[in-house]
Amino acid sequence: MPKRKGRPVVHAATVLALLAGSAYFTYELRKDDQAKVPAAQTVTDNALQNSGKATGKQTWERLNDPARSVLRDAKGAVIATFTDGARTATLKGSSRTFTEPANTSTKVVTDDWVRLMPEPWTKGAQNQQWFKDWFKQYYGSQEDDVFAIAFQYVQGSPVKKDSAGVPYEGDAVFGPYKADGVDRLEQNDFYDYLGIPYTFRNGTTMEPRTERYRALDCSGFMRMVWGYRSRYPLMATDTLGDGLPRSANGMARSKVGVDIIKLQGPSPWYTRPKNIDTLQPGDLLFFKMDHRTADHIDHVGLYLGLDTEGHKVFVSSRKEQNGPTIGDKGGVSRIDGNGFYAELFRSAKRL
Template sequence: MSAKKTTKKRSALHAVTVLALLGASAYLTVELRQEEQDKAPAVQKVTDDPQLENSAPDTGARTWERLKNPDRTVLRGSKGQVLATFTDGARTATLKGPSRTFAEPANTTSRVVTEDWVRLMPEPWRQGAEKEQWFKDWFKQYYGSEEDDVFALAFQYVQGAPIKKDDEGIPYAGDAVFGPFKPDGVDRLEQNDFYDYLGIPYTFRDGTTMQPRQERYRALDCSGYMRMIFGYRARYPLRASNTVGDGLPRTADGMARSTVGTDIIKIQGPAPWYTRPNNIDVLQPGDLLFFKMDHRTGNHMDHVALYLGVDTDGHRVFISSRKEVNGPTMGDKGGASRIDGNGFYAQLFRSAKRL
């Protein structure tokens, strides 16, 4: 065999080998990518009905529909998807909008990816309100708006949140603590309201003025945190205490038992511990959650949280201000922030309210 023929055969063999290796490499790359995709957790979107998704803007015909348990009105798009939910007696509304991710890597691996934007209407909802001018004006302004909503406000107080100041130089947002230590150096003081965090006197609608306490500056207990978000920031009316004035009461128990908003899950069973709800499917993002946690407080609800919806692991999660983390968190220290399963908070969950 001549040298030329031998060279040609070797070249041909080399080319075939290279092509085979390239083909195998491409095949393995595709397989590895597919394997990685299969392992990746699926993102669950929070909707009024888990079977309905709001995957794209809807420009077709919209319809209004009345639903029960609780009594509410939903706005549906041309494909039947829920675009907004309005509950009788509540000012809280959920509007579909751009997808957002809420996370707190310092304290949990939980992530909430949601299209729900939680906002306060100027008046409580009632059947037929979609025809009233106040609502038409409000809806036109806020549907599709990316202005800070209740969720965005809530995460402006978690660990590492940047400080924000008003025109007078007063910090109104930024990393908050739960409260200072008690004299024992172990437990933390409660009853830290939004005006303590702000460090300024606050006059309520009934004329009562409350003074901040210097040692509680930048502190928000669980109910103070909700009052900061819904009241001081979103402008829901606030009481000076559980009994003085009108609006959202001062404590978790006061909120749970008040007539403001609409009870979505009522307190049930014998006092003082009551019973855990059997059905939590009626909840929607933005609801207030109440927990019975301490035998020393009699029949009082001891903790309040903001329901965020379903995280990417499929769990129903919340954010609240807690002693273990010393401030607002959706984290796992002291118990995962979940109301499903049999974890610490899940077992102590008792009722829910939609403001």
Template sequence: MPTMKKRTSVHALTVLALLASSAYLTVELRSEERDSAPGVQTVKDRPVGAGDIDKDSGAQRWERLNNPARTVLRGDQGQILATFTDKARTATLRGPSRTFAEPANTAVRVVTEDWVRLMPQAWRQGAEKEAWFKTWFKEASTTKEDDLFATAFQYAAGAPVKKDAKGLAYAGDANFGPVNPDLTKNRGTPLLEQSDFFHYLGIPYTFRDGTTKQPEPTRAKAIDCSGFVRMVFGYRARYPLASDDNKGDGLPRTANGMARSHLGADILPLSGPAPWYERPKNIDVLQPGDLLFFKMDHHTGARLDHVALYLGPDTEGHKTFISSRKEVNGPTIGDKGGVSRIDGSGFYAQLLRSAKRL
């Protein structure tokens, strides 16, 4: 198995190609919220049934951790090289550093060595010894293909169009939704919700339960918050998709459906009384690639109504996410309508309610 050190020496052109997918948005910074964010916190964890790492052995080592139950691969200095969480297909691997930036929309950047990919099966204790995982990991630890983060930024403002062999444009600058022709019928929101990935693509899509849905021309190149997640995890990374909430065993259509589904591992469980619930008291257990769920609108009753992809710390040390939002008309890590951070006292930080690792 190739070492993780070899993987970190991937040619610089690979990194540059990934950076080319980053986008640039235009808006004034919300400095008052940025200044209110506290310093980054440190996660302290204790191994389950494992002793100290022998830092002089030069060997890698598998280790079990809890809260949540997971397996990590440690390097020769005890550093975590990869994380695999029970019940989840999302794996976080250490790789070449990349920078994701939107300088016209926010002064901060996300510089990360975390690469997030989907495994073919959900993780369980001892899976590192199984043939399916060994085959997958050999490829995943060396591939130059886009991970979930690189894919997500292929839909932000200014992202170049990408087409498949048949000429279908499957990536490029995405809108949130069409302009609302009658604000009074949609609670005054200027852009309509309910734009799924197949609307963006402009093609009919048949789901696993046999349901075929047709795209609406007015929603071409548009994906709302959950449509964005379904595009990145589902259509692009091939995570199974349900035709709607509570239909089939795939990723549900809405943020509420995703948050309350049995899929993956609940990292921050929903708690507190409906309809507003409670903000999680400790968010240190999050890792890059987790889905974040928010309660933002009193018109949606007890439903959670926004979903985002957690990226990890930004260059100022704060916990940052990307999501498709009305304020900037598409996917963003920017500040318009609220800083894209979940620590501190900003808009989204106050309205975070739960998190899941698919």
């Protein structure tokens, strides 16, 4: 993600002081203690809200825009949502609270659990054995989902290493400083964070760069969460291999997944979507932020849903915060209203 024109420079010493301060995040799983936190916010998709009816049993429903299958409980409430052509599923479960008090007062209380299915959804897939087996394993499961994994890289997250000593989770930075000591280097992928060579499915091997150890830029963060951790296929670059491309622009324009909000309007700035109510927790959000990147989309984040104030929020890795955040530095992490990111939001994809 490029440096924004016209934004004040934060000196390295200031950044280090901030990092050394009260830097922590809270990820709480609430089960028997629901009364102590605000209620989970509901989705704003009118089709989901208005079509459910109490039937006394679980029922499947087909909805359009996008084409998807919805599983409802006996009272008509949504249990799970599956979108045609996408592997992402949202399952209702225990309510959790995601916060980052060192950088924002924003609090996300959600009962949505975002997981990857082994195959893209198709109409009638609920009758196939692969889905029955997957749903039995993951509905009600408290195994880390995409949201839990994403928050394992925000400021103050504890480092965890595998048996080979490779740090697969823990506080990530956006990237090291450039020679000028002001701007930060981009193009920091998950293998840079890990510090190990990585061979992609097409046989391409990418080598980590020592100075970028524990660094993830915006798209590298998404590739860590969805690819290395959740096992979504990854391309080596924007052109080599198959799966999720390397850059935000490559992801936005890729044929993988389903375009929930399509890129519209004239380049290079395109236009802000007029309606964003079709978004679902777990969607990739794309932004056009800098004139220096020509017609490229230059930032990507993960949509979390509504915060406790009813705003649509996301998590992404940014230069200003120097890593993954739902914070306010450089712009509040909301895509509704008229804030910095809201104004520059352009499209969305469901993997």
